[in-house]
Amino acid sequence: MLTQYISLALFALVAFALGAGVLAFASAVGPRVRSRQKFEPYECGLEQVDTPHKPVAIKFYTFALLFILFDVETIFLLPWAFGFKGLIGSGALPLVLVFLGLLALGLYYVIKTGALEWQ
Numbered sequence: 001m002l003t004q005y006i007s008l009a010l011f012a013l014v015a016f017a018l019g020a021g022v023l024a025f026a027s028a029v030g031p032r033v034r035s036r037q038k039f040e041p042y043e044c045g046l047e048q049v050d051t052p053h054k055p056v057a058i059k060f061y062t063f064a065l066l067f068i069l070f071d072v073e074t075i076f077l078l079p080w081a082f083g084f085k086g087l088i089g090s091g092a093l094p095l096v097l098v099f100l101g102l103l104a105l106g107l108y109y110v111i112k113t114g115a116l117e118w119q
Contacts, residue, residue: 062115073103 080087080096087093110116 059118066110066115070103070107073099 077096077099080092
């Protein structure tokens with residue numbers, strides 16, 4: 001049992017040393033020329049047209065949050081779908097139907113409040 005921990009610690013130590021060694025080598029050998037042009041955003045070789053730091057509309061955040069919410073709920077359904085044959089007699093179907101009903105209620109609320117409207 002102790003041998004497994006030692007090998008795991010040795011692996012972590014080697015991985016850390018290798019990463020630190022690569023970073024140290026790159027900083028020692030790499031160029032050190034700093035210029036204002038290097039810190040500007042890259043615009044496909046063209047002059048920068050506008051400032052890259054603009055405020056983002058809140059509708060993008062709302063849409064992204066809703067996407068993540070329903071995506072995570074879909075991931076919760078995947079194990080049930082893969083093991084459906086083994087769960088037929090176990091009473092898991094009513095629980096999943098309740099979960100799907102709650103999802104449907106949430107989707108109805110999102111549509112009813114207009115969170116997916118793009119205005």
